[in-house]
Amino acid sequence: MKNFYLTTAIDYANGSPHIGHAYEKVLADAIIRSRRMEGVNCHFLTGLDEHGQKVQETATQRGMAPQDLCDLVAQDFQKLCSRLSIAYDDYVRTTQLRHRTVVQSMLLRLHAAGEIYKAPYRGLYSTRAERFVLERERVDGKWPDDIGDVVELEEENYFFKLSRYQGWLVEFLQKNVNFIIPSFRQRQVVEFLKEPLNDLCISRPKARLRWGIELPFDAGYVTYVWFDALVNYISAVGYGREDFFRNWPADLHVIGKDILVPAHAVYWPIILHAAGVELPKQILAHGWWLAKGGEKMSKSLGNVVKPLDYIDLYGPDAFRYFVLREMAVGQDSNFSHELFTARYQGDLANDLGNLLSRLVHMVRCYADGRFPTAWPAGPEELQLQNRATETIRLVRAFYQSLEFSSALGEIFSLLQETNRYAERRAPWKLAKRASCERELETALASMGEALRIAAILLTPAIPTAAQEILRQLGLPAVSNWLDLAWSNALDGKVVGEGTILFPRVEEAGALSPL
Numbered sequence: 001m002k003n004f005y006l007t008t009a010i011d012y013a014n015g016s017p018h019i020g021h022a023y024e025k026v027l028a029d030a031i032i033r034s035r036r037m038e039g040v041n042c043h044f045l046t047g048l049d050e051h052g053q054k055v056q057e058t059a060t061q062r063g064m065a066p067q068d069l070c071d072l073v074a075q076d077f078q079k080l081c082s083r084l085s086i087a088y089d090d091y092v093r094t095t096q097l098r099h100r101t102v103v104q105s106m107l108l109r110l111h112a113a114g115e116i117y118k119a120p121y122r123g124l125y126s127t128r129a130e131r132f133v134l135e136r137e138r139v140d141g142k143w144p145d146d147i148g149d150v151v152e153l154e155e156e157n158y159f160f161k162l163s164r165y166q167g168w169l170v171e172f173l174q175k176n177v178n179f180i181i182p183s184f185r186q187r188q189v190v191e192f193l194k195e196p197l198n199d200l201c202i203s204r205p206k207a208r209l210r211w212g213i214e215l216p217f218d219a220g221y222v223t224y225v226w227f228d229a230l231v232n233y234i235s236a237v238g239y240g241r242e243d244f245f246r247n248w249p250a251d252l253h254v255i256g257k258d259i260l261v262p263a264h265a266v267y268w269p270i271i272l273h274a275a276g277v278e279l280p281k282q283i284l285a286h287g288w289w290l291a292k293g294g295e296k297m298s299k300s301l302g303n304v305v306k307p308l309d310y311i312d313l314y315g316p317d318a319f320r321y322f323v324l325r326e327m328a329v330g331q332d333s334n335f336s337h338e339l340f341t342a343r344y345q346g347d348l349a350n351d352l353g354n355l356l357s358r359l360v361h362m363v364r365c366y367a368d369g370r371f372p373t374a375w376p377a378g379p380e381e382l383q384l385q386n387r388a389t390e391t392i393r394l395v396r397a398f399y400q401s402l403e404f405s406s407a408l409g410e411i412f413s414l415l416q417e418t419n420r421y422a423e424r425r426a427p428w429k430l431a432k433r434a435s436c437e438r439e440l441e442t443a444l445a446s447m448g449e450a451l452r453i454a455a456i457l458l459t460p461a462i463p464t465a466a467q468e469i470l471r472q473l474g475l476p477a478v479s480n481w482l483d484l485a486w487s488n489a490l491d492g493k494v495v496g497e498g499t500i501l502f503p504r505v506e507e508a509g510a511l512s513p514l
């Protein structure tokens, strides 16, 4: 059986991880974990994009060999992943032999098929974007930030015959209207394809750039970094080997909106099609995290969010929860300290954390530390039970359609409903009256059951906290939610010692000013 194969963009090895990198990993991880909870076998790939001019320049500035720089950066990025509990199956680095071999075999194949030719080229080159740019890309007469300074260059290079596939791609997108999600992104690609495509320059002379994969048919050149990078999606799963098809075609490429056009939506499908490789099934282009006020985060503005600061202070699950709850997938969002702390305090510490600690405390005080069996449900319990059943249905559907913010919203309304139920039933009052023993037992069992369901549904978003909740309720971790329903799973289970899941954080001043 083929795996559900998901990839993220591979991060550039010339900087340190920021919120964009962290968000994309969390989003991808939540998708994978929700698929696994549905019982689907998955393969999750992420990695590092190590070649290119910027890496070469940064290494030179720091007086290091490029590979040494990449090794250091790889450690930083992997550390971020492990802090965030990113459950990837494979981490690809474009300097690995397995990757280089596949890049070269793709190039040989395209060259042999007459898809690559050599020609002189004169044009305007952007070091920042690492590509030749066109006059029409100026905005109000100026080069935009992602292009930066340009210089005029003339050199012989190798070109991939991209333009001859323009008609094919347009037709493909017409037939596959959900190839790119959200759908407004697919429409942008269709718009982009209304202008004629140029062939793609896929080489860089070694005189200008040494840090790349050598062209297999001309040792004077290295491969253009985007051609190199995109191929990671097939090199990492063994393109050319029998078991390649255990994963390929990819089910979902998760990327940011800035690298959709032209790289993922134009170059990648055409490269694959020309090489006779099946296309990925879908591309998800997520939005960007912006600084408070909607500005782009940039080092020069001093408004870059360092995810590790937040993770260190509030914990990985708090960070995961915040980014998944706050950003509607596909849209941009502002990162603000106030919003972060409001979510932390309101949702995580109060609605969820307090419910768990109160409940464990009550089971220990009033039921000898074991969950009692519920008596036949009254109207209050039935209401909670129906609500939980509906939540399971809605949340599974929201996860399936990648609506994480709505999924989490639903789970937290169930938690709020459970807290209201607790207030109404007031087990601490029932405990004082011997005649109310049954009501007390039913109340504790019902609160526990609602919390058990919420914890299981929270697993893709906050896996560590979810598992800790189950442990405190006396249950093992769960690997899927296929049979999840209101039940008596907690009967007789021994609760844990009690814990504060999301403690009060005092050192908020330690964070960068946002």
Ligand code: MSP
Pocket: 008, 009, 010, 011, 012, 019, 020, 021, 023, 024, 049, 229, 230, 231, 232, 254, 255, 256, 257, 258, 259, 287, 288, 289, 290, 297
């Ligand atoms: N190396 C290329 C990708 C090659 S994929 C074959 C690259 N790297 S990157 O490090 O610049 O970006 C990695 C991912 O982070 C991209 O998907 C990018 O969109 C995402 N983000 C970078 N900044 C971001 C935000 N501020 N917000 C959300 N995601 C953003 O591009």
